[in-house]
Amino acid sequence: METLPQPLEQRMARFRDCCLSHGLAVTHQRAVIYQELAGSMEHPSPEMIYERVRARIPDISLATVYKSIKTFADLGLLREVNPFTESQRWDANLDPHHHLICTRCKSVTDLPEATVAPIEFRTPLPEPFQVQRLSVEVLGLCVACAALKK
Numbered sequence: 001m002e003t004l005p006q007p008l009e010q011r012m013a014r015f016r017d018c019c020l021s022h023g024l025a026v027t028h029q030r031a032v033i034y035q036e037l038a039g040s041m042e043h044p045s046p047e048m049i050y051e052r053v054r055a056r057i058p059d060i061s062l063a064t065v066y067k068s069i070k071t072f073a074d075l076g077l078l079r080e081v082n083p084f085t086e087s088q089r090w091d092a093n094l095d096p097h098h099h100l101i102c103t104r105c106k107s108v109t110d111l112p113e114a115t116v117a118p119i120e121f122r123t124p125l126p127e128p129f130q131v132q133r134l135s136v137e138v139l140g141l142c143v144a145c146a147a148l149k150k
């Protein structure tokens with residue numbers, strides 16, 4: 001089993017603090033949705049989260065899950081990952097890190113920041129741009145996909 005880079009309790013505490021400081025009620029529904037996001041290493045899509053939340057809150061709608069995810073992202077509690085699929089994928093790991101992305105099954109795996117040498121620009125950027133962070137996407141095949149015969 002992979003271990004979470006940050007304990008789930010810590011992520012949930014940050015979630016509650018952030019909601020409170022933004023005047024957003026920590027409803028049972030929101031807490032369950034964020035818990036499923038924060039406890040996942042898979043960079044899940046809203047549909048994946050919906051399936052998991054539905055097991056705990058049967059009458060929840062996909063629209064509610066989408067809306068909550070947008071709210072969490074606006075508060076900076078989630079980051080969007082670009083896994084080259086049509087579906088959104090979300091990351092509750094807010095520590096600096098990179099990603100291994102499988103081009104076949106679209107799995108997204110965290111790569112610790114220290115794995116990659118610090119990125120530097122060789123020349124000034126072509127136009128003024130406020131850099132917020134640099135992240136590397138390593139594209140390739142995961143173990144399972146590489147093992148598949150064509």
Ligand SMILES: [Zn+2]
Nearest residue numbers: 102105142145
């Ligand atoms: Zn794969």
Ligand SMILES: [Zn+2]
Nearest residue numbers: 091093109110
């Ligand atoms: Zn990640």
